[in-house]
Amino acid sequence: MKFGVVVFPGSNCDEDAYHAAKDVFGQDAEYLWHKDTDLKGADVVILPGGFAHGDYLRTGAMARFSPIMSAVRSFAERGGPVLGICNGFQILLEAGLLPGAMLRNKGLKYRCEHVYLRVEQTDTPFTAAARAGQVLRIPIGHGEGNYFAPPETVEKLEANRQVVLRYTDPRGQIDDEWNPNGSVGAIASICNERRNVVGMMPHPERACEPILGGVDGRLIFESIVSAMAVK
Amino acid sequence: MRARVFVTLKPSVFDPQGRTIADALHSLGYDGVADVRQGKYFELDLATSEAAHAKALAAEVADRLLANPVIESYRIEVD
Numbered sequence: 001m002k003f004g005v006v007v008f009p010g011s012n013c014d015e016d017a018y019h020a021a022k023d024v025f026g027q028d029a030e031y032l033w034h035k036d037t038d039l040k041g042a043d044v045v046i047l048p049g050g051f052a053h054g055d056y057l058r059t060g061a062m063a064r065f066s067p068i069m070s071a072v073r074s075f076a077e078r079g080g081p082v083l084g085i086c087n088g089f090q091i092l093l094e095a096g097l098l099p100g101a102m103l104r105n106k107g108l109k110y111r112c113e114h115v116y117l118r119v120e121q122t123d124t125p126f127t128a129a130a131r132a133g134q135v136l137r138i139p140i141g142h143g144e145g146n147y148f149a150p151p152e153t154v155e156k157l158e159a160n161r162q163v164v165l166r167y168t169d170p171r172g173q174i175d176d177e178w179n180p181n182g183s184v185g186a187i188a189s190i191c192n193e194r195r196n197v198v199g200m201m202p203h204p205e206r207a208c209e210p211i212l213g214g215v216d217g218r219l220i221f222e223s224i225v226s227a228m229a230v231k
Numbered sequence: 232m233r234a235r236v237f238v239t240l241k242p243s244v245f246d247p248q249g250r251t252i253a254d255a256l257h258s259l260g261y262d263g264v265a266d267v268r269q270g271k272y273f274e275l276d277l278a279t280s281e282a283a284h285a286k287a288l289a290a291e292v293a294d295r296l297l298a299n300p301v302i303e304s305y306r307i308e309v310d
Contacts, residue, residue: 094299099301101299106247
């Protein structure tokens with residue numbers, strides 16, 4: 001299978017995602033420049049972390065005007081799997097591919113550390129290899145990861161089981177002290193109603209090899225690789 | 232005409248930057264400052280001489296780009 005890793009001006013986790021797909025998981029991978037207009041046959045699209053277009057105006061706000069995003073939107077509408085990591089999640093929100101918005105972290109600090117995440121949903125292409133309730137340890141690195149949506153939107157997300165990961169303590173219990181950014185409902189990751197588009201603030205590509213301090217991020221990549229193999 | 236667009240977080244949305252600025256002002260002794268909300272300010276030079284048109288245009292671009300309607304609201308002045 002082939003990963004397409006979108007590169008915006010200001011992306012800085014594109015090489016990490018490419019490395020994970022290509023070198024760690026042995027899959028085909030190709031960079032997609034933001035001015036490209038087609039996905040070059042990618043089976044899965046990753047919007048990587050970073051600061052696309054300098055995060056001018058709002059994080060992720062300018063990226064939706066990049067030509068590649070029309071192709072990403074069509075791909076998502078056809079059911080193609082799309083994963084937005086960190087800034088990629090912010091881009092999916094601003095592009096309207098996922099509901100809600102990001103606010104500054106509650107404590108205002110840029111948080112760069114490992115967090116614990118409870119897997120809430122396993123019927124997405126990016127979490128299918130996980131067990132419901134499994135606790136993952138994956139790093140974050142963001143200043144604006146405080147997920148916000150109006151109460152009616154959050155209720156809909158919960159009712160439709162669209163919350164994919166939540167920040168928890170190491171035992172999988174929700175606790176404000178273990179919520180690094182103040183996200184409503186301790187939300188770290190959501191999917192769309194069709195479940196093929198997933199946004200997550202943590203960086204699974206930074207947790208695929210022991211030398212990086214943990215391998216729990218492998219589950220995200222293993223999920224999509226298995227999901228595509230079945231097809 | 233010129234339009235001024237003031238974008239702020241909706242009242243229901245917590246503004247951690249505004250809160251921190253308010254705390255800083257309190258530490259400077261300005262106890263009379265009850266709260267602070269931080270926002271963004273845009274000046275648009277518009278190629279129209281009609282105030283109604285300028286306002287409508289500014290509202291349109293605010294809706295489509297300058298503000299994120301999930302978390303922000305805006306106010307427009309034209310002259």
